[in-house]
Amino acid sequence: MDSINSNGPAFDSSELKELKQKLVDGCHILDREGITDGFGHVSVRIPGAEALLTLAGVSPGCATVDRLVMLDFDGNYLGGVESPPYEWPIHTCIMRVRPDVMSVCHTHSKWSALFSVLRGGLRPVHMYAKFLPAAGPPIYPGSGLIGTVERGEALVGALKDSAAILMRAHGDTVVGASLEQAILRTIQLAFLGELAHMAVAHGEPLYLTADELATFSADQAFPARPWKYYLSRLRERHSP
Amino acid sequence: MTANRKDLPKIDSSELKELTEKLITACHILDHEGVTDGYGHISARVPGAEAFITIANVSPGCVTPDRLIMQDFDGNYLGGAKTPPNEWPIHACILKARPDVESVAHTHSKWSTIFSVLPIKLKPMHHYGKFLSAEGPPVYQGIGLVRTVERGNELAAALGDGPAVLMRAHGDAVVGASIEQVIERTTRLAMLGEWNHLALLHGEPKYLTAEELEVYNADQRFPMRGWEYFVSRLQDQR
Numbered sequence: 001m002d003s004i005n006s007n008g009p010a011f012d013s014s015e016l017k018e019l020k021q022k023l024v025d026g027c028h029i030l031d032r033e034g035i036t037d038g039f040g041h042v043s044v045r046i047p048g049a050e051a052l053l054t055l056a057g058v059s060p061g062c063a064t065v066d067r068l069v070m071l072d073f074d075g076n077y078l079g080g081v082e083s084p085p086y087e088w089p090i091h092t093c094i095m096r097v098r099p100d101v102m103s104v105c106h107t108h109s110k111w112s113a114l115f116s117v118l119r120g121g122l123r124p125v126h127m128y129a130k131f132l133p134a135a136g137p138p139i140y141p142g143s144g145l146i147g148t149v150e151r152g153e154a155l156v157g158a159l160k161d162s163a164a165i166l167m168r169a170h171g172d173t174v175v176g177a178s179l180e181q182a183i184l185r186t187i188q189l190a191f192l193g194e195l196a197h198m199a200v201a202h203g204e205p206l207y208l209t210a211d212e213l214a215t216f217s218a219d220q221a222f223p224a225r226p227w228k229y230y231l232s233r234l235r236e237r238h239s240p
Numbered sequence: 241m242t243a244n245r246k247d248l249p250k251i252d253s254s255e256l257k258e259l260t261e262k263l264i265t266a267c268h269i270l271d272h273e274g275v276t277d278g279y280g281h282i283s284a285r286v287p288g289a290e291a292f293i294t295i296a297n298v299s300p301g302c303v304t305p306d307r308l309i310m311q312d313f314d315g316n317y318l319g320g321a322k323t324p325p326n327e328w329p330i331h332a333c334i335l336k337a338r339p340d341v342e343s344v345a346h347t348h349s350k351w352s353t354i355f356s357v358l359p360i361k362l363k364p365m366h367h368y369g370k371f372l373s374a375e376g377p378p379v380y381q382g383i384g385l386v387r388t389v390e391r392g393n394e395l396a397a398a399l400g401d402g403p404a405v406l407m408r409a410h411g412d413a414v415v416g417a418s419i420e421q422v423i424e425r426t427t428r429l430a431m432l433g434e435w436n437h438l439a440l441l442h443g444e445p446k447y448l449t450a451e452e453l454e455v456y457n458a459d460q461r462f463p464m465r466g467w468e469y470f471v472s473r474l475q476d477q478r
Contacts, residue, residue, distance in 0.1 A: 205357040215384040226278030229299035
């Protein structure tokens with residue numbers, strides 16, 4: 001496939017200024033909420049191009065608009081800092097086959113890591129799981145960092161059309177139709193993991209069924225309220 | 241039916257200033273204490289009226305005076321910001337059914353959620369639970385957001401004349417005779433949930449019996465000290 005990145009905006013164009021800031025905000029939110037540690041990355045698709053922006057080998061909590069990189073879906077460098085994250089194929093391989101995905105988050109969330117090595121699956125005990133199947137997210141069984149396109153494609157093969165996947169002994173990858181949605185889902189997946197962990201300590205919880213999840217999904221979608229809420233927590237942290 | 245007070249005060253009137261300021265402080269407290277996240281809401285009855293004030297589709301931690309809304313018990317708009325929370329029937333249906341209730345809080349508390357999906361109940365094992373029955377709060381089993389009066393009435397029926405109800409796979413609703421009491425109860429319900437969880441990991445706790453709860457209830461209260469404390473924590477942060 002011919003790349004259409006030549007049709008996309010340049011890394012330094014003013015058109016991308018807002019998107020870059022949103023990407024950095026999203027990274028800081030995942031750090032503030034305790035989901036990422038020194039590792040993890042978030043990407044966002046460049047509208048109309050086969051290209052994405054992600055972190056240039058920097059911890060999410062330390063990201064700035066000057067520490068981003070633009071890549072095409074083959075991993076070719078298109079601008080920014082020349083140090084893409086080691087696991088860039090997570091982002092490129094998903095975006096190539098999932099045109100519905102505008103943003104991808106990869107974290108080492110302890111709750112995802114925990115359920116990635118257990119046999120029961122991370123099954124929904126709260127309505128926040130309405131973006132997940134009743135059996136919980138699929139689990140990518142592969143070992144090793146996703147440092148090659150081959151492994152990236154294996155991850156995509158396990159993700160299929162889901163919103164999230166756990167990665168065995170590693171963490172998770174969560175996708176969304178917007179950066180805000182990917183960040184919110186990542187936070188909610190961690191919340192669901194914590195709740196399921198606590199609940200199963202006491203016995204078999206009453207999990208939500210597929211029909212019940214559909215009832216919650218059918219309700220009016222929540223507005224973009226959480227994004228503003230999590231941004232407000234960033235400001236709170238940095239205010240004097 | 242609309243408000244039964246002919247001189248219904250406006251949401252920004254001086255009569256309601258203290259109440260609306262308290263409502264905002266209460267929302268900030270639940271956020272600061274980690275009970276609410278991006279969602280949840282608190283309401284306060286307009287004194288003497290079949291109307292209430294709640295937050296206008298904004299996260300409790302982000303609420304400001306211009307993000308409040310007044311509605312009657314049928315959900316009709318009576319002033320303020322024009323975006324009611326999706327689940328306004330939680331407030332309308334409980335306030336209508338319970339004249340003793342002046343304020344209602346709805347949260348997605350993780351502690352209420354886990355006990356909402358377990359066969360074991362969240363029961364008092366500390367005297368902070370003295371506002372609960374020895375059996376702990378009931379669980380509303382309904383699925384779906386409480387966006388209709390029908391679901392609101394089901395929730396109110398599950399609450400009965402109690403102080404709190406857990407909502408399966410969702411969170412809780414807590415009521416009180418004042419905003420301060422609702423905040424005290426909501427924060428304590430979360431503490432009790434956490435302590436129940438911790439205690440149960442070690443075996444069957446020795447819960448407080450109904451008689452023992454009565455002993456605590458008969459003791460002198462410490463009026464409003466908890467509210468002052470929570471407000472001071474907000475001020476530390478600012």
